[in-house]
Amino acid sequence: MxxxxxxxxxxxxxxxxxxxxxxxxxxxxxxxxxxxxxxxxxxxxxxxxxxxxxxxxxxxxxxxxxxxxxxxxxxxxxxxxxxxxxxxxxxxxxxxxxxxxxxxxxxxxxxxxxxxxxxxxxxxxxxxxxxxxxxxxxxxxxxxxxxxxxxxxxxxxxxxxxxxxxxxxxxxxxxxxxxxxxxxxxxxxxxxxxxxxxxxxxxxxxxxxxxxxxxxxxxxxxxxxxAAPRVSGSLAAHYAPATPLRIVKSQDIPEVLAVWQHAGKRCGVVAYSVDPRDASFHELVRMPATSMEYAQGLYAALRKLDAEGLDQIIVEALPDSQDWAAIADRLQRATAAHALADSSGR
The missing domain is CATH 3.90.870.10 (DHBP synthase)
Incomplete structure (x- = not known):
């Protein structure tokens, strides 16, 4: 609105x-x-x-x-x-x-x-x-x-x-x-x-x-x-929450959450097709299953979870189609930010 x-x-x-x-x-x-x-x-x-x-x-x-x-x-x-x-x-x-x-x-x-x-x-x-x-x-x-x-x-x-x-x-x-x-x-x-x-x-x-x-x-x-000129938002690491973010295949989310629970870590989930209610998570953001509506809510979802003091944000892997390509690009850059931080010892 x-x-x-x-x-x-x-x-x-x-x-x-x-x-x-x-x-x-x-x-x-x-x-x-x-x-x-x-x-x-x-x-x-x-x-x-x-x-x-x-x-x-x-x-x-x-x-x-x-x-x-x-x-x-x-x-x-x-x-x-x-x-x-x-x-x-x-x-x-x-x-x-x-x-x-x-x-x-x-x-x-x-x-x-x-x-x-x-x-x-x-x-x-x-x-x-x-x-x-x-x-x-x-x-x-x-x-x-x-x-x-x-x-x-x-x-x-x-x-x-x-x-x-x-x-x-x-x-x-x-x-x-x-x-x-x-x-x-x-x-x-x-x-x-x-x-x-x-x-x-x-x-x-x-x-x-x-x-x-x-x-x-x-x-x-x-x-x-x-051969392209530098442009906004083209860095490998970008669009990142402070909380480490990981993309996980739908079927693997319960297992990954169980590992985090065993380690005593607090985890949030962004999901559009699965509801891991049998697994352990501290915050769940349910996303729309259409790419247009998902894009509208993506950054708000990441900001919400980033404010919760979690140890990890898990995002359900997206469909492999052109409709989702731009969203996948943003999430890949968000995960890359933490990978670069880890490799530099920060």
Missing amino acids: VNSPAPADFAHALDLLNAGALVALPTETVYGLGADASNPDAVAKIFAAKGRPADHPLIVHLANAEAMQDWARDVPEYARQLAAAFWPGPLTLILKKQSWVLDAVTGGQDTVGLRVPAHPVALELLRCFAASRHDSPAGIAAPSANRFGRISPTTAEHVRDEFADATPFILDGGPCAVGIESTIVDCSRHQPVVLRPGHITAAQIAAVLSGEQAQSPANDMHAARK
Whole structure:
């Protein structure tokens, strides 16, 4: 359900952005930590608040597809087709940047990530922001409103929990409808390549394109990404709760829980098809069995269990299908975060 902030809240958010301050805003994917993408001091505040590495690029949110030309050059026809088909929506296009675009936004690269969000609150703020700039390029850089590498927020309350006393002003637009980050497509080369899966699938992208280009969203992701620019959310370890997370096949969950019980450990379970009520667990989050509804609730479920002081979070393994690919990607990165921590001795 979308909330409609009061006009005074929109006005205050606009004043903050024009003053170089941060504003948390809702999108259909996750809540973003927004700043004026043309203001280097404002962009620096995003990196400081998140603890984000300086070479990790940001996504710039625009009010409409026409604004793409202000930020990108040499835009290929297939990118325009994708924008026409999916904007506003959860699709980010990586394009060759205009020379003036800040290196801090692009991570020092010659490409920039752009998207037009589908959330009405975000769009209204972006339109007001663009109008306030008097025909100057207007965009809001807005990575997820959380500490770097942690679980993305899908409600205003998640943003408050994340930043506590340092919470920026939040435009509360209600829970995010999609619940996972946007699909990212590299459009800086001859053919498009999907760099991060999301709600919009490679098959949907291919369906929009014609002829040879319809085959271009790459199936060989490893080979395609080797030559790809750095993009948001592409690190092997990301989207992680503080509690160690493990993915377990449905039939193995009772046995794994029994081992943890024998060791005297507290365990939480995220399950969509099995109910391990004969096994020992301390918290159970029942998830929907459809990929769209599961994605909407995933980060809220992980945040809920992460707050319980558990020793382990077990997530039931997902179906092996394209409908679930983006969710599987986020969970694999969440488990990788703890694997990397263990290997480094932390």
